[in-house]
Every structure is written in C-alpha cells, then in structure tokens.
Amino acid sequence: MSVFEPFEAFGDLEEFTERLRDPDPSVRRLAAIELGETASPEAVALLAEAITDASPDVRRQAALALGDFDGRAVAEALAIGLQDADREAAIAAADSLAELKDPDAAPPLLPLVAHEDAFVRAGALRGLKALRSPDAFGPAVTALRDPAPEARVQAVGVIAYLKQAEALPSLIAAAKDGAPEVREAAINALAFSRHGNAADAVSSALGDPDWRVRAAAAETLGRIGLGEAAATLTEALRDAFWQVRQKALQSLGKLRERSAAPAVIPLLDEELPILRKEAAATLGEIGDGSARAALEGRADDPDPDVRKTVRWALDRLAA
Numbered sequence: 001m002s003v004f005e006p007f008e009a010f011g012d013l014e015e016f017t018e019r020l021r022d023p024d025p026s027v028r029r030l031a032a033i034e035l036g037e038t039a040s041p042e043a044v045a046l047l048a049e050a051i052t053d054a055s056p057d058v059r060r061q062a063a064l065a066l067g068d069f070d071g072r073a074v075a076e077a078l079a080i081g082l083q084d085a086d087r088e089a090a091i092a093a094a095d096s097l098a099e100l101k102d103p104d105a106a107p108p109l110l111p112l113v114a115h116e117d118a119f120v121r122a123g124a125l126r127g128l129k130a131l132r133s134p135d136a137f138g139p140a141v142t143a144l145r146d147p148a149p150e151a152r153v154q155a156v157g158v159i160a161y162l163k164q165a166e167a168l169p170s171l172i173a174a175a176k177d178g179a180p181e182v183r184e185a186a187i188n189a190l191a192f193s194r195h196g197n198a199a200d201a202v203s204s205a206l207g208d209p210d211w212r213v214r215a216a217a218a219e220t221l222g223r224i225g226l227g228e229a230a231a232t233l234t235e236a237l238r239d240a241f242w243q244v245r246q247k248a249l250q251s252l253g254k255l256r257e258r259s260a261a262p263a264v265i266p267l268l269d270e271e272l273p274i275l276r277k278e279a280a281a282t283l284g285e286i287g288d289g290s291a292r293a294a295l296e297g298r299a300d301d302p303d304p305d306v307r308k309t310v311r312w313a314l315d316r317l318a319a
Helices: 010-020 025-038 043-050 056-066 072-082 087-097 110-114 118-129 134-143 149-162 165-174 180-192 196-207 211-224 227-236 242-255 258-269 273-286 289-296 304-318
Strands: none
Touching: 010 025, 010 043, 025 043, 025 056, 043 056, 043 072, 056 072, 056 087, 072 087, 072 118, 087 118, 110 118, 110 134, 118 134, 118 149, 134 149, 134 165, 149 165, 149 180, 165 180, 165 196, 180 196, 180 211, 196 211, 196 227, 211 227, 211 242, 227 242, 227 258, 242 258, 242 273, 258 273, 258 289, 273 289, 273 304, 289 304
C-alpha cells in the first residue's frame, strides 16, 4: 500500500499488523509512518503496540505518528513512550503529548507528574497544559516546588491555561523563582489577571537581572492593560537590551497613554531600525499631536519600513 492510498478496510489493518511484526525494523518503522498518515482511529491500537517495539527507531516513529490522533487511548500509549529508556523516543512522545487537546486524555498523565524522572514529569505537565483539565490544577501547583526547573516551567504553563484566580499567589511566588526561565513563564502567565497584586509582581520584574524576564514583564504589562503601568514602562525604554525597549514600546502603544509620548520620541533616533519603527508605531497608537513634528522629521528615514510606519503614524494623527 502506498502512502497516497486511502485507508479503507479492515483488511488494511491486517496488513499493517503483519508488517508491524516483520523481523526487519525498517519495515516496522515504515508501517508506523503509514499508519499515522491514515488518520483512521483504528490505527491507534496498532501504534500503541508499536510504541513498545524492540527497536527504538520504531518506537520513536510510533510516538510521532500518535501525534496525529487524540483521546485517552493515545495518551495511554504516549505515557508509555514518555518513559522510554531511549531519550529520542521519549522526546518524540513528549512532543506528541503536547498536541493532545481532548480533556479525557488527562487521567493517564496525572500520575506521571510525580515520576522519579524529571524529564517525564516535565513531559506529563507539558501534555496536560492544553487539556485544561481541572484535575491538573492541584498537581501543577505542587509541581511549582519541583526540584527541576523544566518541570516548574511546565507547571506554570498548566496553571496559566486554567486561568483560575486561586492560582494567583502561586504564580506571584513563581515570579521570584531562582531559575530565570521559571520567572519568565510566571510573568507571562500573570497576563490573565488584572488584579493589583499581579500587576505589582509584573512591574517588579522589570528590574529582574535577566533581560528575558524583563522583556516578558514589559509585554505582559501591555496585555494586562492597566494604564497605571505606563510610568513603569516608560522607565523600561532606557533598558540596556533592545528587546526590552521593543516590548515596552509595543505595550505603551497598546495602553495609548499620552503622557508617554515625550519619552518615546527620542527612540525615533535609535540605531536599530526595528526600534525606530516601533517608536513610530507607538506614537501613532498613542495619537498625541505633540509628536507630529518629530515624526515629520523622520519621514526620510533610511529604512523603508521605518518610513512606511512614520507615514502610517502621521495619518493616524491626522485622522
């Protein structure tokens, strides 16, 4: 059967069963690939069997193929694959777990949050994230104390997707985690809350020693949408890292705080074209007429994208 032929009859399943038991691993691997391409729910059982194959290449391919399916049976098979001794096969299972969307897939993953292997714990939490299962909330909060940063990052993701108000204290605490990647994830997760404590935690993160955390904080303040954050974001326009300045500009544009315009105008002279473009866009979003002269003076910027954005901003001011 070629990969272009439709998967039509149970006889095809019998053929695949034979090929998955062929002594040649390459034949079994190809069968796993083609099973994934069938898109037939009946393929799941065969792929679940292949995920325990003697060959790691076949197991890896079965795990990848299961990423095209969904549901509890798929999660059960991938939970086995996640614990594979071959790390490449386990990574394939983790990647496929992240594709699951059916909340009924959560139960097989929940016990793995307490697995002895940090990779397995992180993979299970990663798989639980998009499922939005309420049963994952408690284990995820507990996992915020996991010794492995990668597991804590994924735990933050689970909590962020659930968007439950009772998670706020845990996320605020995670924003002070010892690992920058956890702090960054927590700051991003706090975007769902307009609570004052969340905004305070995010604002404080603009002073984080890691620029990636500061950039996340600048972006999140714009997503929270609190006008009070404009003053803090204005200070971030002087950050040493251009990525932080860029996110601060974007957030100030979203907030449309006119008082920020005088602080944005000098960034029209930034060395990096991307920052000059963002400054022009921000001034257009803010809509303060006091920026007109400054924008007109940059109408001949050497970068075409900047010139285009300057024209757009001037049109906004004229509207």
